[in-house]
Amino acid sequence: MVAAPLLRLPGSGMRCMGSRFYRSPINPLKSFSGLNSIQAQRQSIQCFSTSLSRWQDEVLDRTRNIGIIAHIDAGKTTTTERMLFYSGFTRRLGDVDEGSTVTDFLPAERARGITIQSAAITFHWPPGNVDGAQTGARDQSLPRSAASHTINLIDTPGHADFTFEVMRSLRILDGAVCILDGVAGVEAQTEKVWHQASTYKIPRVIYVNKLDRDGAAFGRTVREVSSRLSVYPAVCHIPWFEGVTGPFVGIADAINLQALRWKEGDDGRTVKMMNLEQLDAEEPSLGQELRKARIALVELLSEQDETIVENFFECDEDHMAVSSMDIIDSLRRCVLDPTSRIVPLFAGASFRNMGVQPLLDAVVNLLPSPAEASDPEVSIGGVKGGLRRLLSGDLIVEQSEKASVPAKSKKKKNTAPQTNPKDAIDKLQSCALAFKVVNDAKRGVLVYVRVYSGSLDRNSLLFNTNLHLSERAPRLLKMYANDAVEVDSIPAGHIGVVVGLKQARTGDTLVSYAGNKPTPPEPLTSLQLRPIEVPPPVFFTSVEPHSLSEEKRMQESLALLLREDPSLHVSVDEESGQTLLSGMGELHLEIARDRLINDLKAKASMGRIEIGYRESGLGESSPVTKIFDKEVAGRRGKAGCTALVQPLNGEDISDAAEEDTLLAENIEGNQIIIRAHGLQMERASRGEEESSPFLPPGMDTVTLRTALQNGALAALARGPQFTFPMHNTRVTLTINPPEHLFGGDTTTSALAAAARQATSAALRELLTGPGTVMMEPVMNVIISVDEASLGSVVHDISSSRGGHIVSLDEHVPIPGTDASSTESIAAENDLPPINPNRVYAPPDPFATQSVAAEISAISSNPRTITAKVPLKEMVGYLKHLRSLTAGRGTFVMSVDRFENMSAQRQKAVLAELRGGF
Numbered sequence: 001m002v003a004a005p006l007l008r009l010p011g012s013g014m015r016c017m018g019s020r021f022y023r024s025p026i027n028p029l030k031s032f033s034g035l036n037s038i039q040a041q042r043q044s045i046q047c048f049s050t051s052l053s054r055w056q057d058e059v060l061d062r063t064r065n066i067g068i069i070a071h072i073d074a075g076k077t078t079t080t081e082r083m084l085f086y087s088g089f090t091r092r093l094g095d096v097d098e099g100s101t102v103t104d105f106l107p108a109e110r111a112r113g114i115t116i117q118s119a120a121i122t123f124h125w126p127p128g129n130v131d132g133a134q135t136g137a138r139d140q141s142l143p144r145s146a147a148s149h150t151i152n153l154i155d156t157p158g159h160a161d162f163t164f165e166v167m168r169s170l171r172i173l174d175g176a177v178c179i180l181d182g183v184a185g186v187e188a189q190t191e192k193v194w195h196q197a198s199t200y201k202i203p204r205v206i207y208v209n210k211l212d213r214d215g216a217a218f219g220r221t222v223r224e225v226s227s228r229l230s231v232y233p234a235v236c237h238i239p240w241f242e243g244v245t246g247p248f249v250g251i252a253d254a255i256n257l258q259a260l261r262w263k264e265g266d267d268g269r270t271v272k273m274m275n276l277e278q279l280d281a282e283e284p285s286l287g288q289e290l291r292k293a294r295i296a297l298v299e300l301l302s303e304q305d306e307t308i309v310e311n312f313f314e315c316d317e318d319h320m321a322v323s324s325m326d327i328i329d330s331l332r333r334c335v336l337d338p339t340s341r342i343v344p345l346f347a348g349a350s351f352r353n354m355g356v357q358p359l360l361d362a363v364v365n366l367l368p369s370p371a372e373a374s375d376p377e378v379s380i381g382g383v384k385g386g387l388r389r390l391l392s393g394d395l396i397v398e399q400s401e402k403a404s405v406p407a408k409s410k411k412k413k414n415t416a417p418q419t420n421p422k423d424a425i426d427k428l429q430s431c432a433l434a435f436k437v438v439n440d441a442k443r444g445v446l447v448y449v450r451v452y453s454g455s456l457d458r459n460s461l462l463f464n465t466n467l468h469l470s471e472r473a474p475r476l477l478k479m480y481a482n483d484a485v486e487v488d489s490i491p492a493g494h495i496g497v498v499v500g501l502k503q504a505r506t507g508d509t510l511v512s513y514a515g516n517k518p519t520p521p522e523p524l525t526s527l528q529l530r531p532i533e534v535p536p537p538v539f540f541t542s543v544e545p546h547s548l549s550e551e552k553r554m555q556e557s558l559a560l561l562l563r564e565d566p567s568l569h570v571s572v573d574e575e576s577g578q579t580l581l582s583g584m585g586e587l588h589l590e591i592a593r594d595r596l597i598n599d600l601k602a603k604a605s606m607g608r609i610e611i612g613y614r615e616s617g618l619g620e621s622s623p624v625t626k627i628f629d630k631e632v633a634g635r636r637g638k639a640g641c642t643a644l645v646q647p648l649n650g651e652d653i654s655d656a657a658e659e660d661t662l663l664a665e666n667i668e669g670n671q672i673i674i675r676a677h678g679l680q681m682e683r684a685s686r687g688e689e690e691s692s693p694f695l696p697p698g699m700d701t702v703t704l705r706t707a708l709q710n711g712a713l714a715a716l717a718r719g720p721q722f723t724f725p726m727h728n729t730r731v732t733l734t735i736n737p738p739e740h741l742f743g744g745d746t747t748t749s750a751l752a753a754a755a756r757q758a759t760s761a762a763l764r765e766l767l768t769g770p771g772t773v774m775m776e777p778v779m780n781v782i783i784s785v786d787e788a789s790l791g792s793v794v795h796d797i798s799s800s801r802g803g804h805i806v807s808l809d810e811h812v813p814i815p816g817t818d819a820s821s822t823e824s825i826a827a828e829n830d831l832p833p834i835n836p837n838r839v840y841a842p843p844d845p846f847a848t849q850s851v852a853a854e855i856s857a858i859s860s861n862p863r864t865i866t867a868k869v870p871l872k873e874m875v876g877y878l879k880h881l882r883s884l885t886a887g888r889g890t891f892v893m894s895v896d897r898f899e900n901m902s903a904q905r906q907k908a909v910l911a912e913l914r915g916g917f
């Protein structure tokens with residue numbers, strides 16, 4: 001008996017899902033009426049300024065900046081495509097396998113069927129416009145999904161090579177949907193991204209996808225969530241398998257006590273919905289299970305949330321009688337509470353067009369608006385804290401106190417004069433993070449920004465605190481995947497695009513400020529939003545232009561690639577003149593090659609992808625002085641300096657700072673110290689350094705410093721024995737002005753050349769003295785396996801691959817991705833483990849007795865191996881792991897550090913390199 005007609009709602013039918021099914025008591029169209037719009041207009045005329053800010057607050061309240069995170073292939077792109085379709089954004093369903101998706105729009109992404117770049121897309125859910133006509137105080141008796149919301153969706157890549165890209169996207173999200181593959185369960189990459197999201201305290205909901213596939217095990221996945229992600233899954237949906245063991249046809253919803261059945265083979269807009277009684281008639285066992293799920297949900301929430309306990313008592317302790325609104329509110333409180341371990345969990349099969357609309361409702365109902373999101377971390381002049389504290393002035397006061405205490409041995413004269421810190425913060429007009437740079441064939445370079453405070457206006461001057469330069473923002477856009485709408489400003493909490501910036505790179509902080517000075521007042525110049533560390537590259541390849549005339553074009557394209565992706569590095573081998581591109585993984589470089597050659601049309605070819613070994617000195621050189629005196633490009637240049645190289649044994653940078661230190665910096669695994677004895681700087685009346693009798697006319701200390709640093713870096717790029725870049729090396733350059741500077745003859749190129757020659761000579765000196773050693777990248781590897789394969793995997797790692805096991809079943813922080821993740825994982829580790837057998841999960845219909853036993857062994861006891869293994873031994877490991885674990889094993893890895901190689905290993909690797917792989 002069919003209890004409710006198959007629904008095909010009028011028009012596109014797309015609005016119906018998000019709205020009508022889940023905000024049952026109202027007519028969704030009513031709140032969008034023209035009458036409301038006229039009233040809103042009148043109100044805005046009466047009290048423009050207050051209503052404008054209220055309007056902005058309301059718009060912000062109806063905004064969600066969310067991301068989708070998951071293991072590779074869990075179905076992020078497929079789910080995103082459905083979201084775009086149901087929201088009315090696209091008219092047809094994109095297909096990853098056909099290469100017709102909206103979000104993976106780069107040719108390389110379409111060809112490979114994977115997401116490489118994050119794309120930010122804006123759409124509305126439920127469909128409609130979020131404008132003044134709709135805003136107004138929210139009707140508290142209705143879920144938020146009763147009104148249209150703006151969703152800015154960042155599609156993040158899932159492959160481990162793009163971890164940096166994931167981190168970059170994560171820090172601008174206010175909430176996230178974590179997609180799990182219902183067959184594979186919780187995978188290694190999921191765990192990694194999950195912990196990274198915990199670092200930024202991002203509220204999450206979980207979506208178990210692919211429930212239509214053979215072997216899908218929803219119950220097992222739920223239990224894995226508790227044991228491996230260390231959270232309590234609040235099961236809001238349970239899957240509906242027709243006749244218990246038949247195909248997946250829909251979901252039963254424990255929040256609203258109803259079931260949704262999608263029409264088979266349809267585009268997903270036609271849904272049959274039924275209440276509990278109707279479900280009992282159609283699928284009695286599912287009705288019974290739904291009751292159990294509702295009881296479990298209310299019980300779980302009661303453990304965390306006082307209010308739901310009161311609601312429960314008001315309903316005479318009847319779990320079924322608690323209203324769906326009370327449950328949604330309770331879930332929302334738990335999701336937004338950073339101390340809560342409850343995470344709502346939903347079910348679906350995006351590819352079969354099932355489950356996506358209720359997931360969108362969950363995004364709107366449960367994830368935070370930008371105003372509710374956690375305070376983003378900033379650093380300013382060496383002090384870290386929340387942006388809100390900065391804006392209140394507290395953080396900047398703390399910073400100025402710190403800056404005014406002179407470091408014991410630090411030279412004070414380089415610090416710029418400080419304005420009153422409160423004045424500086426008053427001058428801050430907006431603060432934004434450039435989270436993505438994309439080269440668009442039609443529109444040029446697009447810089448995606450998330451605005452955190454104030455409003456980024458068209459034509460404003462933006463100071464880039466990473467590059468220390470200002471750029472004007474000539475055009476602003478709101479992006480809709482590949483399409484764009486021009487706007488005058490991007491307010492706080494929103495995501496948009498700045499067109500026309502020539503320098504800004506991914507990850508840079510941009511600030512605008514009052515006044516017309518070229519730089520903002522100190523210490524705003526050092527303001528950084530959510531800084532992240534770029535891990536060192538471990539693979540490299542050479543890039544060769546097809547002809548000399550193509551060289552310039554190739555270098556421009558490489559520069560653009562680097563703006564897009566700061567985890568790529570370009571260096572030039574001084575001796576061979578070869579350009580080397582290095583990155584995080586083989587796939588990372590392959591994609592870079594595709595981008596360079598196919599998308600940016602550089603006429604160049606790339607060599608073999610190789611492991612990036614390093615070289616390091618085994619002792620100290622003696623000081624080497626070089627005077628460069630040559631004519632370069634028709635101009636005489638003369639400069640000198642003394643270089644000393646030493647191995648770096650974990651010394652802190654501050655150990656090196658002395659009275660005459662011009663620079664002390666850690667760069668790419670090395671340390672550069674520059675000293676200038678007796679430069680005799682003269683100061684201007686304002687206290688700033690002005691000139692020195694030794695400095696050539698027009699040259700300041702910054703130029704001097706940069707030239708010397710560049711010279712040292714060029715020399716460090718090539719080790720004296722093995723030609724690999726130097727690592728773990730401290731270079732100290734000393735300038736004695738009367739001996740090394742020669743007035744007008746001292747050019748920046750002469751300074752750089754002198755620094756390079758002196759450093760290279762000091763490095764060569766090592767060969768006749770203590771010698772050098774090759775270093776190799778050693779990876780921190782986390783492998784997930786089942787109990788049965790544990791022994792063989794451990795044996796393989798420790799005997800065949802020369803790795804050593806660090807721990808079993810413990811989360812070890814992954815260095816190199818983010819410093820603070822160490823704390824967050826440690827904090828997560830401190831939480832008591834959750835017993836998966838005490839977590840509610842519906843039975844898996846396809847589990848036979850033996851399969852069930854195996855599943856329970858896996859889910860109650862999945863094993864995690866943490867090991868340190870040389871990268872060389874990990875090339876092609878996935879295939880091997882799969883064969884050892886009957887396809888179930890997964891792993892993630894990141895660079896731990898570079899380690900000295902034994903003489904024997906060094907010999908073997910060199911022989912292999914000479915003979916080719």
Ligand SMILES: Nc1nc2c(ncn2[C@@H]2O[C@H](COP(=O)(O)OP(=O)(O)OP(=O)(O)O)[C@@H](O)[C@H]2O)c(=O)[nH]1
Pocket residue numbers: 070071072073074075076077078079096097113114115116157158159209210211212213348349350351352
């Ligand atoms: N059977 C089934 N297949 C699905 C489902 N969702 C996605 N897929 C398939 O799974 C594969 C991976 O899907 P994607 O959407 O590209 O996954 P992704 O997570 O975006 O992958 P990356 O971008 O590479 O990280 C594709 O072949 C999809 O067709 C589903 O619900 N059921």
